[in-house]
Amino acid sequence: MFNFYLIYAYYIVPATILIPVFIAIFNYQALPKPFKIIFWFLIFSGTLNLVNLIAIKHGYNSITLINIYTIFEFIFLALFYSEFFEKLGRRVIAVLMAVFTIICVINYFFIQNKIEFNTYTRPLGAIMLIVFSMLFILKQTNDEESWTDNKFNWINAGILLYYASCLFMFIFSNYLLSASQAVNRLVWSIHDTILIFEYILFAVGFNKCKTQQTISTY
Amino acid sequence: MQNTTDNIYILVLLGMSGTFLLVASFIFFSVRNQNKLLKQRQKFQQAQIEHQKELLGAIIESQEAERKRIGQDLHDDVGTTVSGLRLLIEMFKPTGGEDKNHQDFTQSTKTIIDKIVKDVRNISHNLSPTTLRYYGLAAAITEHCTIINQSGKLEITLDNNAKQVLEQLPISTSTALYRVLEELLNNTIKHSGASKANIDLRTENDHIYIDYADNGKGLPANIELVKKGMGMQNIESRLLNINATYSLDPYMGKGFYIKIECPIPKP
Incomplete structure (x- = not known):
């Protein structure tokens, strides 16, 4: 159990990010702008995760990295959603991005600045992303194509599934610090599994971007 | 508490x-x-x-x-x-x-x-075309091609490998196919500047395949423009009516090419 958890959490889960990344690189030319944003989010996320793992291995505190990650994670995903909104929606999202960044910086320097998780800002970001995701669903339901044919639906499903399911974990992260190792591992395993789900859904979305040949047949 | x-x-x-x-x-x-x-x-x-x-x-x-x-x-x-x-x-x-x-x-x-x-x-x-009614599609096409060949406007090569099937086609299908070929030949003579055209008829898996090609200037790059023309719309509606499909090759500088696939109606 011990070894398996470490292999799962430190190697398998971070490596699954490569599935959507490789599919995205393979189809990069055919990727629409929102997908390119998600691609760069994955690259950023994977790189920071790698740095984080190395930092943990060498005994460094990774709270700063998590704070930086929280800001950029929200900015990337908010940029993704802003592609689907009109002028006003885009402005609101831009303002939210700026306000969220300011809140994160204040939280990091003055409120949760020691060895705690940023349990005020990360859930806030997650809640906003859930709201964006719901608004996206509201907009896309009017479409005339099948749910599975719309490549953006897969990305949205991944985001919604991950941020909604892990919201409780984000809120109670600091309580988990004082819990036993077994409880921590159980919670983090569930988190990691949901993360794999997210990456797989992203991968399906990227795979739907393959260049399609048009045949002039009636 | x-x-x-x-x-x-x-x-x-x-x-x-x-x-x-x-x-x-x-x-x-x-x-x-x-x-x-x-x-x-x-x-x-x-x-x-x-x-x-x-x-x-x-x-x-x-x-x-x-x-x-x-x-x-x-x-x-x-x-x-x-x-x-x-x-x-x-x-x-x-x-x-x-x-x-x-x-x-x-x-x-x-x-x-x-x-x-x-x-x-x-x-x-x-x-x-009385020939179409009395002698079938193959005879009507041959006759039409002969008239055009004799006029010297175009040199048409007709390769018919579906004689038996063409004779048994219902009049609605054969009329539609005849009108389509007539329209295609008309387009070639009027617009393409071609000197030669080739019609290839064959059957395969309960379908009639017609390959029509000429050595004219071919289609413009934007096929949608061609589809909006009256001639192509006529062809499209005729084919749609007999459940046939067609595919056009975009401009390749090698002339015009169309492939028609028509299901053989069950008697």
């Missing part, structure tokens, strides 16, 4: 699993719902297309009937009357005996009348 005995970690786990299930089922239901709506919409659209096809069929049928009537009237009435006129002119003898002016007049009138007879026959043939 009373201390709760709840274990916060179990609550976190329950919260996470519960939300996961909630979101997963929400996504599942919205997928199912959207696909259901889409299916209903497609069903409705299919019914609309079927209805439009029926209307199109009725229009084409009445158009053909009208063409047949006009063609027959032209051939029987105008053709016969003009032939009668020719006979009358031939029989007319001036009282003062034969003179050169009269001979010239008779000759030129007969030439004009012959041209009228020929034109009337061609027009009535185009309006309602």
